[in-house]
Each structure stands twice: as structure tokens, then as C-alpha cells.
Amino acid sequence: MTTNIPPTSIVVEVLGDDNYDDWSACMKSYMLAHDLWDLIDPADHQEVDSKPIDHREGDSKAWRKKNAAALHAIQISCSPRILSRIRSIISAKVAWDTLSNSQQQHSPSHEVQSVESELSQVSGSVSNEMNGPLLTLYKHAHNGDWDATKNYLDQYPNAIRATIEPYGGTALHVAVSAGNLNIVEELVKLMSEKELEIQDNAGNTALFSAATVGITKMAECLVSKNPNLVTLLDEDKTTPLAEACARNHKDMALYLYSVTPVEFLCQDNGNHGSLFLQYAIGAQMLDIAFDFLHRFPYMTTTMDIDVVKSNPLIRLSAMPEIFQSASRLALWQQWIYSCISIEPIATGGDNFCICMPDRSVSGSKNITLQVLSKLCGFAINLLTFLGIKQIYDLKKIHIYSDKILRCMCEYISNLDHEEILEAGIIGAFHAAVKHGMVEFVIEMIKACPHHTYRLGNMFMSSVANRHEKVFSLIYGLETGRALFFPLVDSSSNTVLHQAAKLSPPSQLARISGAALQMQRELQWYKVSFVHSTSLKRKK
Structure with a gap:
């Protein structure tokens, strides 16, 4: 008999330390339905055959197959922490008995008492296991239920700084990852600046998680309470700004770029700045990239030594799609492209700045601004439908890519032979030829x-x-x-x-x-x- 074990249809919730009774009931029903329960409790097995398969031939191929099926069902129905207790066991019955015996040592009353004791400590150290009250806190924060979260924190105030397994983050980390803005705002009000700096097991702060999710208001809430979060990271970790660019969250990247000190991006030989610039170019956030590059041209050849291990020039040489030579426009699109006029981009010594999105208009009480905003949105939607906005955006990308390339080549033209070889410029030149980037080749020959x-x-x-x-x-x-x-x-x-x-x-x-x-x-x-x-x- 072939036994299939769908990993999502055995139990409602994988085994933790507080749900053994429900878990074991589901598992027993499952094994009875798949003719596996006789391996766990032979005395409870009632079949016409007077000799169960494990009694007829204990070392038979059929018995081993059923044992493997039952053991696999148990294993995939356990949480990773519980699975570690039975990982080396090869008998389904022994695994079952082990879990049953360990349950007596992890009863709900024992766990609640242990966690409550830890929560009462002045240091605020809380159990690092996702069980008992902490699991409840996790669920409230994840579900966006502020009333329940507040009631919990009123009972256990120190839990606000607790690290909840398996990720090692606080309730704030959970709320940020789940995208629950209202929970984040309320938790930030209750937390100190130092508590906002708590990192999860991966070394990520709540701000880094917000950059990953891409909800800008979360980042604004966190940074307004603790501006140091934008520069707080473990060694060999990317900045929240670089993460926002890597995740292609444009509004988040614009905001973080406006609050991240350029001194921080330029320190450590420009390692953080180089990585951010490469990600910004890769995500086609060329206005941000150009703003940073024209202020610090030397970032053209600055190597990121930890993550990508490359430099912005090499990254640019691998992106033919942002240059006009790679465009494949129809005749009518070429005509629209030539007719579109884009305001010149400031360069050199001009006071160049990028436009931050204005989020106050939608909530403004000024009726005129609201009407203009609606009309502007309608016009943009119409242009998008006609395909004109895409052509406009494409031309804007081409203009920015040209400005970035010229800025880079101007810096390269002042390097000596050894510096050119060390910076990998020849490799970037070859890559540009391979990708057919005519603009890149022309500027490199000039430089x-x-x-x-x-x-x-x-x-x-x-x-x-x-x-x-x-x-x-x-x-x-x-x-x-x-x-x-x-x-x-x-x-x-x-x-x-x-x-x-x-x-x-x-x-x-x-x-x-x-x-x-x-x-x-x-x-x-x-x-x-x-x-x-x-x-x-x-x-």
C-alpha cells in the first residue's frame, strides 16, 4: 500500500510546548486513517488479520516502509525546536513516546510560571522560546490587534523588549514584518531609544525590517524616535538604505537617503556608499544614484569589499537596458520619444536635489489641492493607458544614465595606469562591448x-x-x-x-x-x- 504524507494536511498546528493534546489527537486520527497507528500502539490496533505486520515480519520491507511513513509524519508535524529532540530516532514508536514523555516536563502551567518569573526581573530578560505568553504576544502583534497587545504589555511590561524565537526579534520586529503600521506606531511610543536598537538573530533592527517591507511611514516613525537607527548595523551587514534599494522600494529609498548621513556612507573607505550606489543603479533609481555620485565622484571605482565585491562602474557596465542604444521602440514610439521634453538635470556645481514625495496633499484640508491632486492622478492614469508615461520614464532613465556615465568617465580620465588596472575599468570596458553599450564605449574611449x-x-x-x-x-x-x-x-x-x-x-x-x-x-x-x-x- 502506497502511503502519501501531504505536509500541510496532517495537523492544524505543528507541535510546540503548549498544544500536545490537540496535536496528538490529530496525529492519531491521521495514522488510523493511513493504517499506521499499529506501529505506535499495537494493542489498540484492531484488524481482521490476527498478526499485525510488525509481528509477522519485524524486519520486513513492508514494516520498514510503514515505520518510515509514520516517522516522517511525526517529524514534519513538529516545530524545528521540537524536531531537534527526536532527530536521531529511527523508530516511529520511540519518537512518539519521547514526545509524550517530554510533554510532562513542558506542561502549560510550568511554562507560564517560568515565563512570568522571567518577565518580573528588573533587567527585562524574557524567555527566548516562542511559548506560553510570548507566543500570545507574537500572535497579537502579527495580527495587528493593538488592544490585545496593550493588555498583554500592561500585564507584562518587560515583554516589550523580549526576543521571541525562532527569529529572535521583539514584538516590534513582528509588527514591522507583518506590515502593521498602527502596532508599530504604538509600540514605538512605549519603547526607549535603546530598545529600538534591539537586533534579531540575523542582526537586523526594526528599521532594517521596515526597509525590507517598504512601508515608509514605519521608517519615519522609527527614525523620528531614534535617528541613530539608520547607521546601526552589524559588521558585514547592509544599511537600511541599501536594503531599500535592493528591494526596489523607491519611496523608502528616497526617505532613507534623505536621513542617512553622507559621512557614514563615505566612512570605511566608502564601503557602505559603494554598495548603496550599486544597488541604486541596479534598481534603476538613477536620480538618487546621480545625486550621490556627482557629490562624491570617487565612488565610481570604490569597491564594496563585503557583499557584492564590485564597484558602481562595473555594475553600470552590465546594465545595457538603461541606455538608449538598447531601446527597441516602434516608429510611433520613437516619434513620441523625440517629442517629449524633459527639464535639464542640474550637474556640476549646481544645487542639485531630488524630489521627495509629498504625502501631505492627500490629507490636506485645502480643497483646491485635493482637486488638483485628483486631476493629476487622472492625467497620469490616462498617459499610462496610452503608453506615453512609459516612454517618458524611459527617456528620463536614458538621460540620467548618460549623466551618470559622463560623471564616472570624467573621474576616470584623471586616473593613472595603475589605478585604472586596480579599479577593474578594463573589465567594465569589455563588459560594455559584450552588451553592445555604444554610449559606454564612446565615453570610455574618450576617458x-x-x-x-x-x-x-x-x-x-x-x-x-x-x-x-x-x-x-x-x-x-x-x-x-x-x-x-x-x-x-x-x-x-x-x-x-x-x-x-x-x-x-x-x-x-x-x-x-x-x-x-x-x-x-x-x-x-x-x-x-x-x-x-x-x-x-x-x-
């Missing part, structure tokens, strides 16, 4: 003209990856043509070898139909052959 001797390998890369614009750009450089032939890579392949290989799948996918794809491949080979012959003749 590092003394490195044009490396263009030979990049020329071959443009052929291998089928980027015709980059191919034409590099080939058009008179100063570099003499270096292009003869060209061989590490496998002794020439440009013609690269042209003879099949295009990358991403390039082939842009052309519909095998016939057109074949035609395109032949064109690449012919062009490479003509240019190679021409270069050889000139040489």
Missing part, C-alpha cells in the same frame, strides 16, 4: 584614449556578440585599425572564426524566421571577411 591598444580584443567581441553599432564604432577609429589585424584570441581564432560561429540566442531572437536568421549570419561573415581583407591589404 582612456591611451588604452585603445586593447580595442583589438573588443573588436572581436563585438563580432562574436553581433553588435553592429559597436563594430562600426571601433572599426571607424583610424588610430586603432592597424591593431585589428592580424587578431587572434587565446584559442588562435580570428575575426572570421568569430563571425562563423552562431549568434548568441539573445541576438537571434530579435529576428523572426530561420531564413532571415541565416541571411543575417551570412551578412556578418561577409562584412568581417571584407574588413579583414581590407585591413590586410592596407597592412
Whole structure:
């Protein structure tokens, strides 16, 4: 008989220290229904067959299979902490008996008395096990029930700083992770600045959890009580600002950027600033990235040594989608793109600042502002429906990416040869060629003209990856043509070898139909052959 054990249909709640009676009743019913209970209590097994399977052949394959099924059902119905008690047991009956015996040592009355005793201590140290009253507090905070939470804290005031397992966070951590803003606001009123700095088992403060969730008002509530939270983190941990960017929470990132001291981002050799900048670029929060970069251009090549272990320039070189050369717009979209006018972005010594979202308008009593806000929202929705807003946003991204690239290249142009090699700039150059980023290649050639001797390998890369614009750009450089032939890579392949290989799948996918794809491949080979012959003749 095949026995399936669905992990979510055995018990209502996994076994803890306060629900053994309900758990055991559900487990017994389950095992009876699946013909497994005779393994736990042979005397209670009533079948027509006078010899149960475990009596007929104790070491049989069938018995082992049933024992494994029963043991697995018990294991997946226990909490991780309870499972640790029976992890090494291989008999379902022994596991059952072990849990039954341990229940006598963890009765509800014993647990409540233990937790109440700990809660009464002046230090506020509370049981680190999710049981008894602490489990109740967890549920109230998670469900957003402030009245129940308040009643609990009135009875056990020190529990507000308790760390609740298995995550090791406080009730505030629980409320933040569950997105219960009202509970967070009330708990913050009751907690001291020091209590807001409590970290969970992963080293995260409540502010870091808020950055993960993305509810900006939570962060505002926490920071207004304790501004130091934006810089409080364990070693090798990301900042709340970097976390908001990594999670793509734009409003949260804007707020945290406005309250995070730039001195903190620049300390430790700019490690935190570099990571934040890379995440901001990766999330296409280019207005924030440009604001920070134009104030601290040296962050272009500053390495993050703990998490990503890269720098913003390298990150930018792997994002062709934010540059205009990667756009694939229809004719009507190109026409709209050309007609859209975007206000110039301040640079250099201008007082550049990013716009923070205004959350006061919706709640304003000024009827005029409310009406204008509604009309503005209607206009935005209409533009979104027509696809114009997407084109506007795309053009804005292109403008910002161009500004960021120029800012980076201006800084790079002042570096010496050794600094360029240490910063991985050559690798970023190669990545840009591989991704067909024409704008990046142009600016890099302008910034590092003394490195044009490396263009030979990049020329071959443009052929291998089928980027015709980059191919034409590099080939058009008179100063570099003499270096292009003869060209061989590490496998002794020439440009013609690269042209003879099949295009990358991403390039082939842009052309519909095998016939057109074949035609395109032949064109690449012919062009490479003509240019190679021409270069050889000139040489």
C-alpha cells in the first residue's frame, strides 16, 4: 500500500510546548486513517488479520516502509525546536513516546510560571522560546490587534523588549514584518531609544525590517524616535538604505537617503556608499544614484569589499537596458520619444536635489489641492493607458544614465595606469562591448584614449556578440585599425572564426524566421571577411 504524507494536511498546528493534546489527537486520527497507528500502539490496533505486520515480519520491507511513513509524519508535524529532540530516532514508536514523555516536563502551567518569573526581573530578560505568553504576544502583534497587545504589555511590561524565537526579534520586529503600521506606531511610543536598537538573530533592527517591507511611514516613525537607527548595523551587514534599494522600494529609498548621513556612507573607505550606489543603479533609481555620485565622484571605482565585491562602474557596465542604444521602440514610439521634453538635470556645481514625495496633499484640508491632486492622478492614469508615461520614464532613465556615465568617465580620465588596472575599468570596458553599450564605449574611449591598444580584443567581441553599432564604432577609429589585424584570441581564432560561429540566442531572437536568421549570419561573415581583407591589404 502506497502511503502519501501531504505536509500541510496532517495537523492544524505543528507541535510546540503548549498544544500536545490537540496535536496528538490529530496525529492519531491521521495514522488510523493511513493504517499506521499499529506501529505506535499495537494493542489498540484492531484488524481482521490476527498478526499485525510488525509481528509477522519485524524486519520486513513492508514494516520498514510503514515505520518510515509514520516517522516522517511525526517529524514534519513538529516545530524545528521540537524536531531537534527526536532527530536521531529511527523508530516511529520511540519518537512518539519521547514526545509524550517530554510533554510532562513542558506542561502549560510550568511554562507560564517560568515565563512570568522571567518577565518580573528588573533587567527585562524574557524567555527566548516562542511559548506560553510570548507566543500570545507574537500572535497579537502579527495580527495587528493593538488592544490585545496593550493588555498583554500592561500585564507584562518587560515583554516589550523580549526576543521571541525562532527569529529572535521583539514584538516590534513582528509588527514591522507583518506590515502593521498602527502596532508599530504604538509600540514605538512605549519603547526607549535603546530598545529600538534591539537586533534579531540575523542582526537586523526594526528599521532594517521596515526597509525590507517598504512601508515608509514605519521608517519615519522609527527614525523620528531614534535617528541613530539608520547607521546601526552589524559588521558585514547592509544599511537600511541599501536594503531599500535592493528591494526596489523607491519611496523608502528616497526617505532613507534623505536621513542617512553622507559621512557614514563615505566612512570605511566608502564601503557602505559603494554598495548603496550599486544597488541604486541596479534598481534603476538613477536620480538618487546621480545625486550621490556627482557629490562624491570617487565612488565610481570604490569597491564594496563585503557583499557584492564590485564597484558602481562595473555594475553600470552590465546594465545595457538603461541606455538608449538598447531601446527597441516602434516608429510611433520613437516619434513620441523625440517629442517629449524633459527639464535639464542640474550637474556640476549646481544645487542639485531630488524630489521627495509629498504625502501631505492627500490629507490636506485645502480643497483646491485635493482637486488638483485628483486631476493629476487622472492625467497620469490616462498617459499610462496610452503608453506615453512609459516612454517618458524611459527617456528620463536614458538621460540620467548618460549623466551618470559622463560623471564616472570624467573621474576616470584623471586616473593613472595603475589605478585604472586596480579599479577593474578594463573589465567594465569589455563588459560594455559584450552588451553592445555604444554610449559606454564612446565615453570610455574618450576617458582612456591611451588604452585603445586593447580595442583589438573588443573588436572581436563585438563580432562574436553581433553588435553592429559597436563594430562600426571601433572599426571607424583610424588610430586603432592597424591593431585589428592580424587578431587572434587565446584559442588562435580570428575575426572570421568569430563571425562563423552562431549568434548568441539573445541576438537571434530579435529576428523572426530561420531564413532571415541565416541571411543575417551570412551578412556578418561577409562584412568581417571584407574588413579583414581590407585591413590586410592596407597592412
